[in-house]
Amino acid sequence: MQQATLLKFLRLSYREFFPHQADFSHLTKTVDQYLSQETPLWWVDSVNSPGVAPVACLWLGNAIDQIKGDRYAHIFLLYVMPDYRRQGIGTALMRHAENWARARGDRQIGLQVFESNQPALNLYHQLDYQTHSFLMVKPL
Template structure:
């Protein structure tokens, strides 16, 4: 999670994210890891074949997807919410993010969810492009205002 945020905001300190993980990670918030399939490098990466693992952490993951639950504030229904989708920079633009998104859509569908939510930074154009390509639409905007701590 920290690496994901550092890619977008390299100057910031994200040591506090461990507390977020401790607070929200549970058996009800699945985490899937992606690692290269055995022997993929010798076979010209076997056409980029990757293997999705869950729930234990692989020795050298190239991507991960962490999902939790949210409540739709309009309808009151529970739905899956993506906490984190991350692909190592050197593995991006190979279809891994798309494959993970399709995987989680299928997973959410199978458990009866009617929608899948996520939050993305406006400055993260590659992620916005991916989500728009997959049919995601803006439902609400999270707005913030910096406040002065001086009195």
């Protein structure tokens, strides 16, 4: 159940920014490889229909700081269904992620965001997240 719902949320997220790409089958492999007891997953239900279908998702994992070597929390996915955006759910989930990371002793939290996802970038900037590195790719 959790795995299938997480996969649904991942696909929804990617389809928003890559609507012309039809195949997201690789996301199944991502979930199979990374979803575990060490990568917690939280769901937000609708107040009007609790337990029916989640309206938001937060999936956390681990990363290693490539400079200091410290483990830190990494946000694999934060997704809020379009009808529920701009209501504070994303901010609340980000705060939850930060509190979870602090409670386990992490000194930082990270995430990757597509540069075309301006609403997410705005949220992360409002929450004082800063660009630490750039992912660069070159088609071959």
